[in-house]
Amino acid sequence: MITAERKNFDEIRRMTDGAQKLLVVGCNTCVAVCLTGGEKEAEILASQLRLARKQDGIGGSVETVTVLRQCENEYLDSISEQVQKADLVLSTACSIGPQGLVFRYPTKAVVPAMNTNMMGYVKEHHVWTEYCVACGFCIIAFTGGICPIARCAKTLLNGPCGGSQGGRCEISPDVPCAWQEIYDRLAALGQLDMLKRILGPKKWNASNSGGPRTMKMEGFKP
Amino acid sequence: MIAGSNLEKVLASGAFAVTAELGPPKSADPQVIIDKANILKGNADAVNITDNQTAIARMSSMAAARLTIEQGLEPIMQMTCRDRNRLAMQADILGAAALGIRNLLCLTGDHQSFGNHPESLGVFDLDSITLIRMVKDMRDAPQFQCGEEITFAPKLFIGAAANPYADPFPFRAMRLAKKVDAGIDFCQTQIIYNLDKFEEFMRQCRELGVTERCKILAGVAPLKGAGMARYMKNRVAGMDVPDEIVERLSKAEDAQDEGIDICVEVIKRVREIEGVAGVHIMAVEWESAVPEILRRAGLKPGSSNQGEQPGGHIT
Ligand code: SF4
Numbered sequence: 001m002i003t004a005e006r007k008n009f010d011e012i013r014r015m016t017d018g019a020q021k022l023l024v025v026g027c028n029t030c031v032a033v034c035l036t037g038g039e040k041e042a043e044i045l046a047s048q049l050r051l052a053r054k055q056d057g058i059g060g061s062v063e064t065v066t067v068l069r070q071c072e073n074e075y076l077d078s079i080s081e082q083v084q085k086a087d088l089v090l091s092t093a094c095s096i097g098p099q100g101l102v103f104r105y106p107t108k109a110v111v112p113a114m115n116t117n118m119m120g121y122v123k124e125h126h127v128w129t130e131y132c133v134a135c136g137f138c139i140i141a142f143t144g145g146i147c148p149i150a151r152c153a154k155t156l157l158n159g160p161c162g163g164s165q166g167g168r169c170e171i172s173p174d175v176p177c178a179w180q181e182i183y184d185r186l187a188a189l190g191q192l193d194m195l196k197r198i199l200g201p202k203k204w205n206a207s208n209s210g211g212p213r214t215m216k217m218e219g220f221k222p
Numbered sequence: 223m224i225a226g227s228n229l230e231k232v233l234a235s236g237a238f239a240v241t242a243e244l245g246p247p248k249s250a251d252p253q254v255i256i257d258k259a260n261i262l263k264g265n266a267d268a269v270n271i272t273d274n275q276t277a278i279a280r281m282s283s284m285a286a287a288r289l290t291i292e293q294g295l296e297p298i299m300q301m302t303c304r305d306r307n308r309l310a311m312q313a314d315i316l317g318a319a320a321l322g323i324r325n326l327l328c329l330t331g332d333h334q335s336f337g338n339h340p341e342s343l344g345v346f347d348l349d350s351i352t353l354i355r356m357v358k359d360m361r362d363a364p365q366f367q368c369g370e371e372i373t374f375a376p377k378l379f380i381g382a383a384a385n386p387y388a389d390p391f392p393f394r395a396m397r398l399a400k401k402v403d404a405g406i407d408f409c410q411t412q413i414i415y416n417l418d419k420f421e422e423f424m425r426q427c428r429e430l431g432v433t434e435r436c437k438i439l440a441g442v443a444p445l446k447g448a449g450m451a452r453y454m455k456n457r458v459a460g461m462d463v464p465d466e467i468v469e470r471l472s473k474a475e476d477a478q479d480e481g482i483d484i485c486v487e488v489i490k491r492v493r494e495i496e497g498v499a500g501v502h503i504m505a506v507e508w509e510s511a512v513p514e515i516l517r518r519a520g521l522k523p524g525s526s527n528q529g530e531q532p533g534g535h536i537t
């Protein structure tokens with residue numbers, strides 16, 4: 001799941017204070033699950049903004065509307081009327097949301113209320129951990145199904161660095177060492193020999209070094 | 223001879239090699255290098271020129287290595303994967319070889335969060351092992367990482383680091399074996415205080431055949447006092463400082479002198495271990511301690527070509 005957190009309120013204020021008609025657009029998928037940008041959170045943010053703007057003597061209006069998914073045109077189309085009336089759109093979706101709005105409504109100013117974090121695995125209730133950075137060339141078959149690209153602070157391919165201690169990463173005792181986990185798992189599977197082979201330089205051109213990626217289902221007719 | 227460096231000659235002769243560390247300054251002042259080189263000259267077969275050590279921006283290791291050559295001292299240029307991608311690294315490798323640098327130590331590098339630019343982008347395009355393989359291919363194939371031919375190969379004696387005190391311990395010798403497979407000629411270890419663990423590490427290395435294929439230099443360092451010992455024990459990633467050492471230093475009348483003594487004892491003990499080909503003395507910002515350590519340890523750098531300009535001709 002994509003996880004995103006709300007930006008701090010002052011930053012949102014600075015982005016939106018100039019707008020007379022502000023529209024807060026919520027998204028009811030990933031950000032609703034992480035309780036940061038769904039319908040309820042969009043409404044709470046709108047009330048906070050109304051209150052703050054009133055205190056500062058800023059007139060105008062703050063409306064809200066929520067769609068099921070901001071990453072799809074059909075849903076964005078359904079709020080055309082509200083968007084047209086606004087002079088600034090504030091999106092509480094992951095950063096695909098505001099960019100989708102920009103694409104769909106090219107003449108509208110759109111700003112994000114969120115910081116998009118990562119793709120996360122639900123470690124426990126309301127705790128997400130980054131397990132993949134979508135590098136576009138998956139190598140976890142060689143690493144016991146644990147991703148060193150996302151989970152090792154140095155994206156190492158051939159074993160733990162010299163800073164791995166007591167199962168913790170050198171960057172912080174709060175961070176597990178991905179390579180310790182890989183080692184333990186391969187040991188448990190009786191596959192430690194896997195670690196003897198040298199994994200060659202990573203191909204990064206399939207990730208954010210190769211320009212924006214597009215995925216197309218060949219042969220699919222809408 | 224693979225690269226013809228002084229270090230390579232000393233190690234090939236079977237002499238017990240001595241290397242030391244020379245940290246470039248956080249400034250553009252060449253005099254700092256000149257002064258440190260003059261302290262270390264005659265006291266080391268080659269000196270490591272660190273590369274933005276602990277992720278702190280400093281004078282480049284290539285420039286400092288060249289300045290060191292000009293002082294008549296042989297550098298081991300360090301290169302970390304943290305700050306540049308494979309294009310920049312290959313450019314620096316060719317440049318270093320052209321400047322007469324003959325030893326290259328390949329490292330992954332400390333994470334950028336430790337240094338003075340914690341918000342920087344860590345590159346880590348390669349890891350130390352893929353870097354080693356790339357340098358070996360540049361030297362021996364000779365070809366770039368992409369497979370394209372190199373018309374004039376960089377002749378470099380390739381080194382790496384090994385840390386017997388990091389985890390998982392059973393993988394440490396195996397990881398060094400991977401570095402040997404990738405192409406290193408020598409390695410320098412993390413600073414050794416816990417000798418029992420180091421002995422076990424060396425036993426595993428011998429078992430894996432590592433000591434026959436790679437010259438291992440044991441890392442040692444003088445501690446300046448109990449405070450420094452405690453700091454290294456608790457705050458430096460991958461360090462193992464036993465309590466007795468901390469205690470000895472806290473009880474000592476002259477802690478610096480005791481620190482040198484401890485370092486000398488470690489040198490004497492590692493010398494006895496089969497497969498240890500030399501020592502690497504890391505007296506960071508205490509380079510002046512090196513001559514005294516050598517004197518007390520009864521060591522003379524095994525330089526086979528003293529007086530000759532190290533690094534050879536610039537072509
Ligand atoms: S290797 Fe790449 S695709 Fe596979 S889990 Fe890691 S980041 Fe994701």
Ligand code: SF4
Nearest residue numbers: 152161169170177178
């Ligand atoms: S300690 Fe482990 S997770 Fe952290 S950088 Fe080193 S190998 Fe990667």
